[in-house]
Amino acid sequence: MDSSNDEALDIIITNVVATFRVRCHLNLRTIALEGNNVIYKPDCGKVLMKLRKPKITASIWSSGKIICTGATSEDDAKLGARRLARVLQKLGFRVRFSAFKVVNVLAVCSMPFSIALIDFTMNNRPIASYEPELHPAATYRIKHIKATVQVFSTGSITVTGPNVQTVATAVEQVYPLLFECRKPLRK
Amino acid sequence: MRVCRSCGGGDIDVDQARGSAVCTSCGSVLEDNIIVSEVQFVEGSGGVSSAVGQFVSADGPVKAPLLGSGFHTSVGKESRAQTLQAGKRQIQQLGSQLKLNQHCLDTAFNFFKMVVSKHLTRGRKTEHVIAACLYLVCRTEGTPHMLLDLSDLLQVNVYILGKTFLLLARELCINAPAIDPCLYIPRFAHMLEFGGQTHEVSMTALRLVQRMKRDWMHTGRRPSGLCGAALLVAARMHKFRRTVKDVISVVKVCQTTLRKRLTEFEDTPTSQLTIDEFMKVDLEQECDPPSFTASKHKAKMQQLEHELARKLDEVEGEISCYKDEIESELEKSRPKLRGIYAAYAKEIDPEDAELLSLTSEPEVPEVEEAELNAAAQHLTQTFLNQVIHEEDRHGKKADDSDQGAGPENEGAGPQRLAAPLAVILGQLPSAASLSLQKTFQSFGEETGGKPDDEQSESGELDLKDIDDQEIDKYILNDREVEVKTELWMKQNAEYLKEQKEKEERIRKEKEQGTYKEKPKKAKRKKDQVAASTAGEAIERMLEKKKISSKINYEVLRDLNSRGTESGTGSGGGSSPSRASPPPLPRLALRHETTQPPPQEDKRR
Numbered sequence: 001m002d003s004s005n006d007e008a009l010d011i012i013i014t015n016v017v018a019t020f021r022v023r024c025h026l027n028l029r030t031i032a033l034e035g036n037n038v039i040y041k042p043d044c045g046k047v048l049m050k051l052r053k054p055k056i057t058a059s060i061w062s063s064g065k066i067i068c069t070g071a072t073s074e075d076d077a078k079l080g081a082r083r084l085a086r087v088l089q090k091l092g093f094r095v096r097f098s099a100f101k102v103v104n105v106l107a108v109c110s111m112p113f114s115i116a117l118i119d120f121t122m123n124n125r126p127i128a129s130y131e132p133e134l135h136p137a138a139t140y141r142i143k144h145i146k147a148t149v150q151v152f153s154t155g156s157i158t159v160t161g162p163n164v165q166t167v168a169t170a171v172e173q174v175y176p177l178l179f180e181c182r183k184p185l186r187k
Numbered sequence: 188m189r190v191c192r193s194c195g196g197g198d199i200d201v202d203q204a205r206g207s208a209v210c211t212s213c214g215s216v217l218e219d220n221i222i223v224s225e226v227q228f229v230e231g232s233g234g235v236s237s238a239v240g241q242f243v244s245a246d247g248p249v250k251a252p253l254l255g256s257g258f259h260t261s262v263g264k265e266s267r268a269q270t271l272q273a274g275k276r277q278i279q280q281l282g283s284q285l286k287l288n289q290h291c292l293d294t295a296f297n298f299f300k301m302v303v304s305k306h307l308t309r310g311r312k313t314e315h316v317i318a319a320c321l322y323l324v325c326r327t328e329g330t331p332h333m334l335l336d337l338s339d340l341l342q343v344n345v346y347i348l349g350k351t352f353l354l355l356a357r358e359l360c361i362n363a364p365a366i367d368p369c370l371y372i373p374r375f376a377h378m379l380e381f382g383g384q385t386h387e388v389s390m391t392a393l394r395l396v397q398r399m400k401r402d403w404m405h406t407g408r409r410p411s412g413l414c415g416a417a418l419l420v421a422a423r424m425h426k427f428r429r430t431v432k433d434v435i436s437v438v439k440v441c442q443t444t445l446r447k448r449l450t451e452f453e454d455t456p457t458s459q460l461t462i463d464e465f466m467k468v469d470l471e472q473e474c475d476p477p478s479f480t481a482s483k484h485k486a487k488m489q490q491l492e493h494e495l496a497r498k499l500d501e502v503e504g505e506i507s508c509y510k511d512e513i514e515s516e517l518e519k520s521r522p523k524l525r526g527i528y529a530a531y532a533k534e535i536d537p538e539d540a541e542l543l544s545l546t547s548e549p550e551v552p553e554v555e556e557a558e559l560n561a562a563a564q565h566l567t568q569t570f571l572n573q574v575i576h577e578e579d580r581h582g583k584k585a586d587d588s589d590q591g592a593g594p595e596n597e598g599a600g601p602q603r604l605a606a607p608l609a610v611i612l613g614q615l616p617s618a619a620s621l622s623l624q625k626t627f628q629s630f631g632e633e634t635g636g637k638p639d640d641e642q643s644e645s646g647e648l649d650l651k652d653i654d655d656q657e658i659d660k661y662i663l664n665d666r667e668v669e670v671k672t673e674l675w676m677k678q679n680a681e682y683l684k685e686q687k688e689k690e691e692r693i694r695k696e697k698e699q700g701t702y703k704e705k706p707k708k709a710k711r712k713k714d715q716v717a718a719s720t721a722g723e724a725i726e727r728m729l730e731k732k733k734i735s736s737k738i739n740y741e742v743l744r745d746l747n748s749r750g751t752e753s754g755t756g757s758g759g760g761s762s763p764s765r766a767s768p769p770p771l772p773r774l775a776l777r778h779e780t781t782q783p784p785p786q787e788d789k790r791r
Binding site for chain 1: 350352360365405406411478482586662663672682776
């Protein structure tokens with residue numbers, strides 16, 4: 001996936017968050033009583049339903065808006081969302097699957113070298129910020145593609161962005177900067 | 188500048204003292220009583236001359252302070268001015284507690300003015316914003332104040348302050364220099380009361396910290412932790428007895444962190460030097476960061492494990508045939524099929540087990556325990572028969588590959604088991620087996636794939652790749668719904684009561700006309716379900732306190748109650764717990780079990 005390196009860098013997508021609507025009012029109590037893998041949280045006003053395949057957790061609100069988390073790819077998320085809508089349909093609600101949108105994608109990637117965070121922060125001053133008292137990683141926010149890269153000193157990075165393409169672009173963008181600040185390892 | 192009205196000449200003489208403008212060519216007076224902006228002096232008592240006038244701030248109110256009847260409450264001041272004044276007061280207050288000098292406080296106030304003008308105070312508590320401004324000043328000036336100190340003073344979570352601080356730094360484009368742990372050393376050393384030798388101890392600690400920095404121990408870590416470790420070592424080097432507890436009370440990290448830093452430092456070659464050597468010599472070699480060494484160590488361990496596992500596999504192949512024979516013998520003597528059934532089911536096909544558990548449920552509540560066991564055993568037999576057929580197919584495919592050892596053994600195992608099972612069980616009612624066969628065959632079709640052909644238009648559901656059968660598993664049937672409803676009502680009785688009372692209240696208020704929309708606060712309800720034993724009470728408490736969500740309480744309970752073998756993990760945990768009915772009802776558990784809890788009550 002990386003152009004400037006002989007060994008390929010594995011970007012592993014760990015979480016995809018998507019939202020969609022079913023365009024009808026849902027009775028949470030019915031879902032809670034007739035559903036099999038559901039947790040009803042009346043104080044938050046939502047129902048959590050967990051699907052086994054694909055492994056997904058969905059928060060269902062009575063307005064018909066649903067947030068679907070835990071998928072490992074965009075297609076998986078869509079499949080899970082459709083399954084969920086099918087379950088709701090079988091429970092007797094008049095669902096219409098609409099407005100499916102992948103909202104957030106979280107990926108991790110591991111560099112084959114360690115990174116000197118203080119140098120990295122100094123080189124990329126306003127875009128990168130590093131606060132060791134608060135969080136052990138340096139945060140690099142790429143504004144124009146709306147992605148955030150968290151860089152750890154061990155060389156692993158986590159990238160969050162609105163879709164998978166953005167994440168890939170972000171990694172490619174940040175790689176040369178990381179390469180400059182790598183730590184030469186002695187042992 | 189100006190031209191004279193009468194003659195048109197441009198030469199005009201303006202006299203500031205007399206306050207008049209006169210045209211020099213024709214002599215006409217153009218202006219009289221010009222308002223001047225000169226400073227006037229007045230002689231006071233004792234010959235002291237002082238300037239006339241009052242100082243008014245540039246950003247203050249337009250209205251001048253009244254002479255004579257001065258109102259203390261600022262009436263009619265602009266909101267912006269009020270905000271700034273309140274902010275200034277708070278900054279002074281907080282800053283004096285931190286013992287910051289006036290210059291820093293003024294800078295902080297400037298930051299605050301910038302923040303207010305950029306409208307960043309909206310939606311944030313002024314306290315937080317003030318604290319963030321002060322911390323910004325501390326960082327730019329390099330004072331040894333930590334964010335933790337500020338959060339201590341305000342009793343606010345440090346991460347909330349940190350969030351505000353990061354946001355302000357980004358918006359104001361202020362690049363705060365990175366924290367250097369060396370800055371904190373003199374402050375902590377002073378607090379640890381080394382008396383006359385404070386300076387020397389600080390120097391030693393500084394050298395230690397610099398050494399740590401070069402050994403890459405400081406990236407990604409709290410600087411206070413490093414300082415704590417350095418000071419502890421420095422104190423010991425100078426023969427001061429400072430315990431870990433003293434140091435952590437000053438430095439504000441926990442014991443574990445300090446010990447970890449000390450261990451990491453121990454791993455560096457510098458730790459091997461004596462005190463004198465350390466003061467004089469600087470080792471050239473730099474270390475790898477401790478997390479890197481830890482991960483390398485882990486990788487090595489994993490590699491070792493792999494090799495061991497491979498060797499084990501080779502040995503296992505020889506032993507496995509003996510193992511199978513022993514197992515078959517055991518089967519004959521002890522009909523504990525449940526456990527093995529679950530184990531096989533899990534290895535082969537978790538979905539089959541799930542399906543079977545669901546389909547067998549309707550039959551279960553009507554059968555007594557003895558009959559249940561018999562039925563379960565019969566199910567096992569028929570299921571295993573089916574499985575053997577499948578396994579034969581799989582086994583043939585896997586023959587070619589080197590990894591055939593595993594599945595082949597599995598295929599051989601159930602085969603040998605089937606024979607003694609048939610001997611033991613004999614003939615049992617065939618209705619159950621028929622229904623089971625049918626569902627199993629339908630499941631077999633399902634695994635082949637049964638896509639629906641509905642088109643996905645906007646709003647319509649595209650049902651491709653969605654197996655309806657599987658979806659049906661997610662929905663309970665009517666009987667289950669009834670029981671679950673009852674259970675749910677009982678469980679949430681308090682909440683439902685509250686809701687009713689609230690509605691009543693609102694209705695009454697509406698009639699009276701005093702109904703107000705109040706903002707809803709999320710209340711934490713306490714489920715007070717009675718526990719039958721102390722063990723269960725502790726379990727409930729543990730759950731509520733969320734000490735661990737990874738403990739499979741079913742297995743724990745089974746261990747306590749029966750001491751029989753249970754399937755590992757939550758997948759196998761569901762089946763064995765059905766056969767050996769747990770003595771306690773599982774009302775409050777929220778784990779991902781596929782079976783509804785009320786079945787347990789009925790079977791008791």
